[in-house]
Amino acid sequence: MATVSDEKPIKVVGYMPADTPPLGAMLSLGFQQVLTMFPATILVALLTKFDVGVTLLASGVGTIIALLVARRKIPMYYGSSFSYIAVVITVMSLYANDCFSNPATTYCPAGVRIVQVGILGTAIVEILIGLLIMRVGKAALDKVLPPIITGCLAIVIGIALAGTALNxxxxxxxxxxxxxxxxxxxxxxLNGKGLLGMLPILFGAIVGYGAAAAFGIIDYSAIATAHWVQAPRITLPAFEDPRAWGAVISIALIAIATVPESTAHLYQMSLYIDALANELKRPALKIKELIGLNLVADGADDLVVGMLGGCAGTNYGENNSLMAITRNYSVPVLMTAGVMAILLGFIGKLAALVQTIPTAVVGGLSIYLFGVIGMQGVALIQSEKVNLFEPRQLAVGAIILVSGIGGSIALPNGLFPFVIPGIFPNGIPAIVFSAILGILINLVFVLLPPSLFGVKERENLNV
Structure with missing residues (x-):
């Protein structure tokens, strides 16, 4: 009978951020990353009338640049963000009417060029917040952007898109x-079923596409006329258009909702990576301490995206989960995935195939995905144990929800009738107005805390 000392040690399989797997493993692991980001990234492009090829190109280039800016310490893959869809549609509908008035339009360069300026503004906001956190710490930022603001804004972003999904x-x-x-x-x-569990959107789109084909509502002509190899339709930001500068504030403010999302992803990855490091008997990396650097990397991705004409980006939780499942956190693998995404951006037949996806299929996916965005806002409020019995928290949250959701649904074009020449010449988008209002009201409570008036503050619930 074998003794304990005779047993062979169990080999720990996994790759840390600095590890470079063998070529075969690197290619297969990289392809899995691309496959995981593909459905959601492309869906955002379809919803916002961006070029599919450019979106894939920007995703790949942006990911590589962000990894380099993060000094190859933070393994993240960047794809299109759903958080910006509502305000992007609002801006494009206002300043490029042809984008959404014709259902047959699949790409709207005039609107994209205006939105690009706003995405660059988002990049600057993310970089500045990242640098600020590196300087003063995250606690100071949390006073200005507490969970009640970021959580409620996420709810507004998701629910405000309900009309688009249903239409x-x-x-x-x-x-x-x-x-x-x-x-x-x-x-x-399929939840928890490995790679299959990461691809419900892809599988849903495939089944929906098959159903649409059975009903005979797909036009395949674009596939036949598309070239196999085709340069992505890169556009330059419309800096010369004064209307684009109004888009800067509208779009950049949405970064408020993506900061906690990105930070949550960082904490999640740090936990997984340090657990693997412990098994490999290596030092813990503690990348959760790199919150500021992570946001600077987010901004670097949006700088690339904004200059090329891709959709505003974010690091993808789906890809983080895939890394946890495969125990692969290799930065070289993610760079390989970025190169693959770039190459896919030049396949014209692929872009044409994606653009044949019927609007109804996109709508079915959107009903679920937009609702999930809203529910994630609820989850953020729950996870931070925000005390919703406290008047201060209730006031900030209630005002954001009613002005953001109500304004998007009830007001003409989703605009509050407060004209600011040169910035909001047609009025302030409801989502943006709700964010500004929430921040300002919260600042009043920061500068004049209830404790000054003898009121006991109860920030969080202890359960």
Missing amino acids: NAGTHWPVAFITLLVTVGFSVY
Whole structure:
């Protein structure tokens, strides 16, 4: 009988950020990363009328640049962010009317060029917040942007998109509901099933596409006319257009909602990486301490995206989960994935195939995904144990929700009728107005805390 000393030690398999796997492993692991980011990244491009090829190109280049800015210490993959969809659609509808008035339009360069200026503004905001955190620490930022603001803003972003999702679904309800139901089914019943569990959107889109084909509502002509190799339609920001400068504030303010999301991803990755380091008997990296640097990397990604004409980006939780499943946190693998995304951006047939996805399929996916964005805001408030019985928290949250959701639904074009020449010539978008209002009201409570008036403050619930 073998003794304990005769047993062979168990080999720990996994890659730390600085590790370079063998070529075969690097290619296969990199392809998995691309496959994981692809459905959501492309869906944002479809919803906002951005070029699919440029979106893939920008995702790859932006990821590589962000990894380099983060000194190859923070393994993150960057794709298109859903948080910006509502304000991007609002801006493009205001300043480039043809973008959304014609359902047949799949790409709107005039609107994209205006939005690019706003995405560059987002990049600057993220970089400045990152540098500020590196200087003064995250606690100071949390006073200005507490969870009640960031959580409620996420709820507004998701629910404000409800009309867009339903309008898209309404182009063919049977296809939309088939897409919705199978996507939800895949997300629930494949949860925890490895790579398959990371791809419910892709599988839902495939089934929805098949249903649309059965109903005969797909136009394949674009695939036939597209070239196999085609340069992405890169556009330059419309710096010369005065309307674009109003988009800067509107779009850049949405970074408020992505900062806590990015920070949560960083904490998640730090936990996984340090657990692997412990098994490999290596020092813990503690990348959770690099909050500021992580946000600077986020901003670097948006600088690239904004200059090329891709959708505003964020680091992807789906890809983080895939890394946890495969125990692969290799930065060289993520750079390989970035190169693959760049190459995909030049395949014209692929972009044409994506653009044949019927609006109803997109609508079915959107009903689920937009609702999830809102629910993530609820989850943030819960995880931070925000005391919703305290008047201060209730006031800030209630005002953001009603002005953001109500304004988006009830006001003409979703605009508050407060004209600021040169910045908001047509009025302030409801999402932006709700964010500004929430921040200002919270600042009043920071400068004049209830304790000054003998009121006991209860920031969080201790349960």
